[in-house]
Amino acid sequence: ETMDKMAEANNGLTGFHIHVCEGMNDVWDSRLNRGGISPVERLLQHNLLGPDTMLGHCIHVTPAEMDIVKESGTWLVNNPESNMGNAVGCAPVLEFFRRGIPVCMGTDAYTHDMLESLKVFLIIQRHNAAMPNVGWCEAMTMLFENNAKMASKYFDRKLGVLEAGAAADVIVMDYKPFTPLSEENIDGHMxxxxxxxxxxxxxxxxRVLYKDREFVGIDEEKINAWTMAESKKLWSTLNDRAY
Structure with missing residues (x-):
């Protein structure tokens, strides 16, 4: 009922962001308690899939579900560190790519550092495949191409490129290379x-929001103090409910 209400309220306005098949409990719940079908099939039946929808994780999806994702044009988001931290498995991202399914790089809030996710993605995929020569192209495509393509769906300007008309989003990295740096090997340096x-x-x-490692026009100490106070109140509330 919730899914039907979501689809009705949305009415083509945008897509959906849903965590799917992260753990086997999601799979069993859908198959045993909610109609006897897989999670991706349920989403299809309730009109929640499509080119504007992002499915997070998708670790335990079947080949049939991959076909549904592919044919519906739905996007996937891989979160390698979160998956490892929760010990729920390694998503079959290499198979997603072989099937032509677009996959983005995410964090699921396990880290705020996308380059950290990039590093972990590569080693867990190689470890899982027992092959030390896979995952490089997929990793770079996810972070530097697909993330920008997916985000561009929700903003008025093109993202991820330096060209006229695109959003002027730029970061400056403080990095001293000890080997030659060029457009051919920038991926390796990153x-x-x-x-x-x-x-x-x-x-x-x-807009310059962070310059020479300091925030511009933002009172960082004030925000940090507020965050600390709010976190203490939240923790206290959780403790009270636990008892």
């Missing part, structure tokens, strides 16, 4: 040499 902490300046849509 994978093995850089981390999020190397970012020294951030420009969003032409």
């Amino acid at each position: 994978l093995f040499g850089m981390m999020g902490k190397n970012c020294r300046t951030t420009i969003i849509n032409g």
